[in-house]
Amino acid sequence: MNNQKRLKPIGAAKHFVDKYFPNCEGALLAGSVVRGEATDTSDLDIVIFDDKILTSFRQSIIDFEWAIEVFVHNLTSYKHFFEADYKRARPSLPRMVSEGFIIKDLGVIQEIKREANNILSEGPEKWSTEVIEFKRYFITDALEDFIGSTNRAEELMIANTLTNLIQEFVLRSNGRWVGSSKWVIRELNNFNVDFTSQYIDAFDNYYKHEDKLKIIELVDQILLPYGGRLFDGFRLDSN
Structure with missing residues (x-):
């Protein structure tokens, strides 16, 4: 055109x-x-x-x-x-x-x-305590896989999963809309520009230098107000 x-x-x-x-x-x-x-x-x-x-x-x-x-x-x-x-x-x-x-x-x-x-x-429907626990568990599960992985190809896929889980958790637990693609960053900026910079830096650092530390710290930071990582005692009943 x-x-x-x-x-x-x-x-x-x-x-x-x-x-x-x-x-x-x-x-x-x-x-x-x-x-x-x-x-x-x-x-x-x-x-x-x-x-x-x-x-x-x-x-x-x-x-x-x-x-x-x-x-x-x-x-x-x-x-x-x-x-x-x-x-x-x-x-x-x-x-x-x-x-x-x-x-x-x-x-x-x-x-x-x-x-x-x-x-x-x-704004969107408020997450219940049960939903937050559910999300905490699956973020924890992905993070532990990420920490333990020594396969670069698998790590890239897990990191991609974590980008989506993190943005969803941060935005929804704070009563905000979520986004996809470019709208992930737009919604995060609407919520907190400083957090968005930290989020981008953590993953950019990993992709460039294969350093997982900032992502691990970021996950622990966002989960801390809700009790931190969750594995022990988590139960998911079938419908």
Whole structure:
């Protein structure tokens, strides 16, 4: 795609909606171009609300010199996705709606934005003591495997597991949303920039120098307020 000739994001989004969803009730442009974080490979995230659509869908399209991800909902289906995002503690659709720039609105967008903002401000469901113990045990298990391993290939996979377990534990135990991919760092920064730096440094140090110490110290630090590593006495009953 020729980035020099293509339309600006808002203009491209308006043309897209007019071409593909001319009868929709509402449309939003979301994602990195709205947040001012766009890169040369950024696409356009467009959310469509069209009450004539029977089933929600997501589609990837290249048009107007842009890669476009379109998320299509009717005026009730989005609620299921809001609820699912809340339960998994990753508010992808609520965030897109909340931050989205209005491309078209026939009187439906403000109420949907209000719902999204309420979810975001409420935060995810609080972890119970039982869930925290469960997570402590599996972090401990992964850490012990990491400490004892002498196989570099296996260590890399265990370290990858620990990156996800740690970010989830820190964020969820503090009542925060979690993320995946680049959103791991964004959610951690939203929570605590200093911790994020420590987290990155611990794993960067291991990957560069094969030094496990900072990761071990990081895990012990985050588990300490909840009783430290957990093995002895842990029990998991079958349903």
